[in-house]
Amino acid sequence: MSSLPARSVIEFSQFDQLRDAREIISCEADALRQMGQNLGIEFCDAIDLILSRKGAVILTGMGKAGLIAQKICATLSSTGTRSHFLHPAEAIHGDLGCLHADDMILALSNSGETEELRRLIPLVQKMYLPLVSITARETSTLGRASQVVLCLGDLKEAGIHQLAPSTTTTAMLAMGDALSLVISKARGFTPLQFATFHPGGSLGRRLTKINEVMRDRKEVRVTRETTSIRESFIQLSRPGRRSGAVIIVNGLDQVTGIFTDSDLARLLEERREGQLDRPISEVMTAEPTTIQSDASLEAAITLLKTRKLSELPVVDQQHQLAGLIDITDVIGWQPQRESTEVNTEAG
Template sequence: MTAAVDQIIPYTHIDQLREAKRIIEHEATALRNIAIDLDARFCAAVDRIEHCQGSVVVTGIGKAGIIGQKIASTMSSTGTRAHFVHPAEAVHGDLGSLHEDDIVLILSNSGETEEVCRLLPLLQQRGIAVIAITATCHSTLGHASEIAIPIGRLREAGLHGLPPSTSTTAMLAVGDALALVLARVRGFGSQDFAQYHPAGSLGRKLTSVTKIMRTDDSLRIAKETQSVREVFGQSWNQARRTGAVMIVDDEEKLIGIFTDSDLARLLACHQEQKLDRPIREVMTSRPTTISRTAVLGEAVDLMAERKLSELPVVDDEGFPVGMLDITDLIALMPQSLELNS
């Protein structure tokens, strides 16, 4: 008689999805609880880092170290000077990269990691402040830290609950919260962010509209009292002519816009008599505009939302300084920024 053998149940796609959802929901529940329990210690950490005269030096071992590298990168890109130091390398010379004005942000779930605990007396000797993200304040790391942000003793996700998963997700979330709250406290805006991200699709999205807009002799600007025939009878720069005329008042402030399509519409409707009337009578009054301080991403979103082909750029007082034309934007926009068709 053949010995009975355990039959392996096929791990179907339904089973995979069910397990994946359980893992994600487990981690999401942990994050919700951490958000509820977050207290004044988080604010103390923000205040301490905000007034730090040096850098935030992030450290951790294993998976926590990888999370630490990401947190350091996020801080660096949002206005907080930060870099990562591996704890094992620190005791082999990299401690020389630390200054007494720095703050060390240590990530360790247990708070008892050997490589991390070995650093603590060395940091204390040099008077370097320590902030910890750890499970509990009652660990070696928690006791040695000036500020400890507890994430709680979390059960890791998955069947065996062994690989760091929920704990590292929690550390990442708290680290992101630190970085982004610090950015808001410092008044770190989109223009600052653009300076740190000049390359790639993000860099293009954050490019100032002043670097893309048409200016000077590429613009068509007319007085509100001019007739349509006068305006379109003028000689314009044909090589880079925008498809819209910006209409200004006696103070040279923008009050309207008239496009080539508007002209074609008059002719198609047999309203040629309006060609000799002031252009203000047929222009679009109070047109959509964008500030010269805006970035390309904002302009693209606005043009997509309003279905615009041209977008006047104005200064703080309402004077026209440029024109964004859709034909110029298309070549610059990565796929993620493409206008709605």
């Protein structure tokens, strides 16, 4: 049995590697700039067509173009446009059954002559589904069959041999991102809707509404302005997660101040024990920073970081206390280097 000959390794210095890598990246970047400058009204036609359909956007492509189509499909889905990927080879073996009369097709092929797509085109036409293509030339088989062609132009692949799909797939991905994000803006897609589709991970967590993760009012130590500091700390113990703050409210239950464990420690360090039996309003931090209950957790994290807070009262539209965000509730969602910067309101 013969064995394969060992592959020779060409001497390739780090300087040469970096030079080639930079050339490849520059080649792809230049192609994207050129494509962006040449983009015309056909892009708007594609947007209008997609927005006019009640069904899903069905993406299809073969090989590397198919992989890019799957990524575009995921981006569309996560930004408010229902979409699915249809493998062109599997389509003619039963997967055509996933198509609906209200759907439309978005096909990717640089050459526009991919055999599997050529076999799929007449089947799509029989179903009267509109076809948008991302391809190099309008005169290709795919281009001629399309209602709208998003033309990439004749792009040269990157690299020494200019063979592997690189520049063309990068251009397809950029075109797909442009479609997805412009459509998302046209639909009025909001960050909170984005969070609905991304409930897992730090991204979904940060876009979650505060009222879904805050400590409810019943878990917060709350007192009136006339209560003494000693009474506030003795009488206001709460089960569960302990916060290092007492929230002070007026007769309308509106937040007027905050008093923290750090404030208490400061009084003791300054030997002002006599103040413990005075009204808490005399030493509280008046008009503390608050946040609305319908804001995002990301907004709360930003406030905690920029203003160096440990506790953040959550209020409703009438500025009445709804709950509390404690730094310990969100410390895991901040970069490690930032978490050490957080301090108390009064500190």
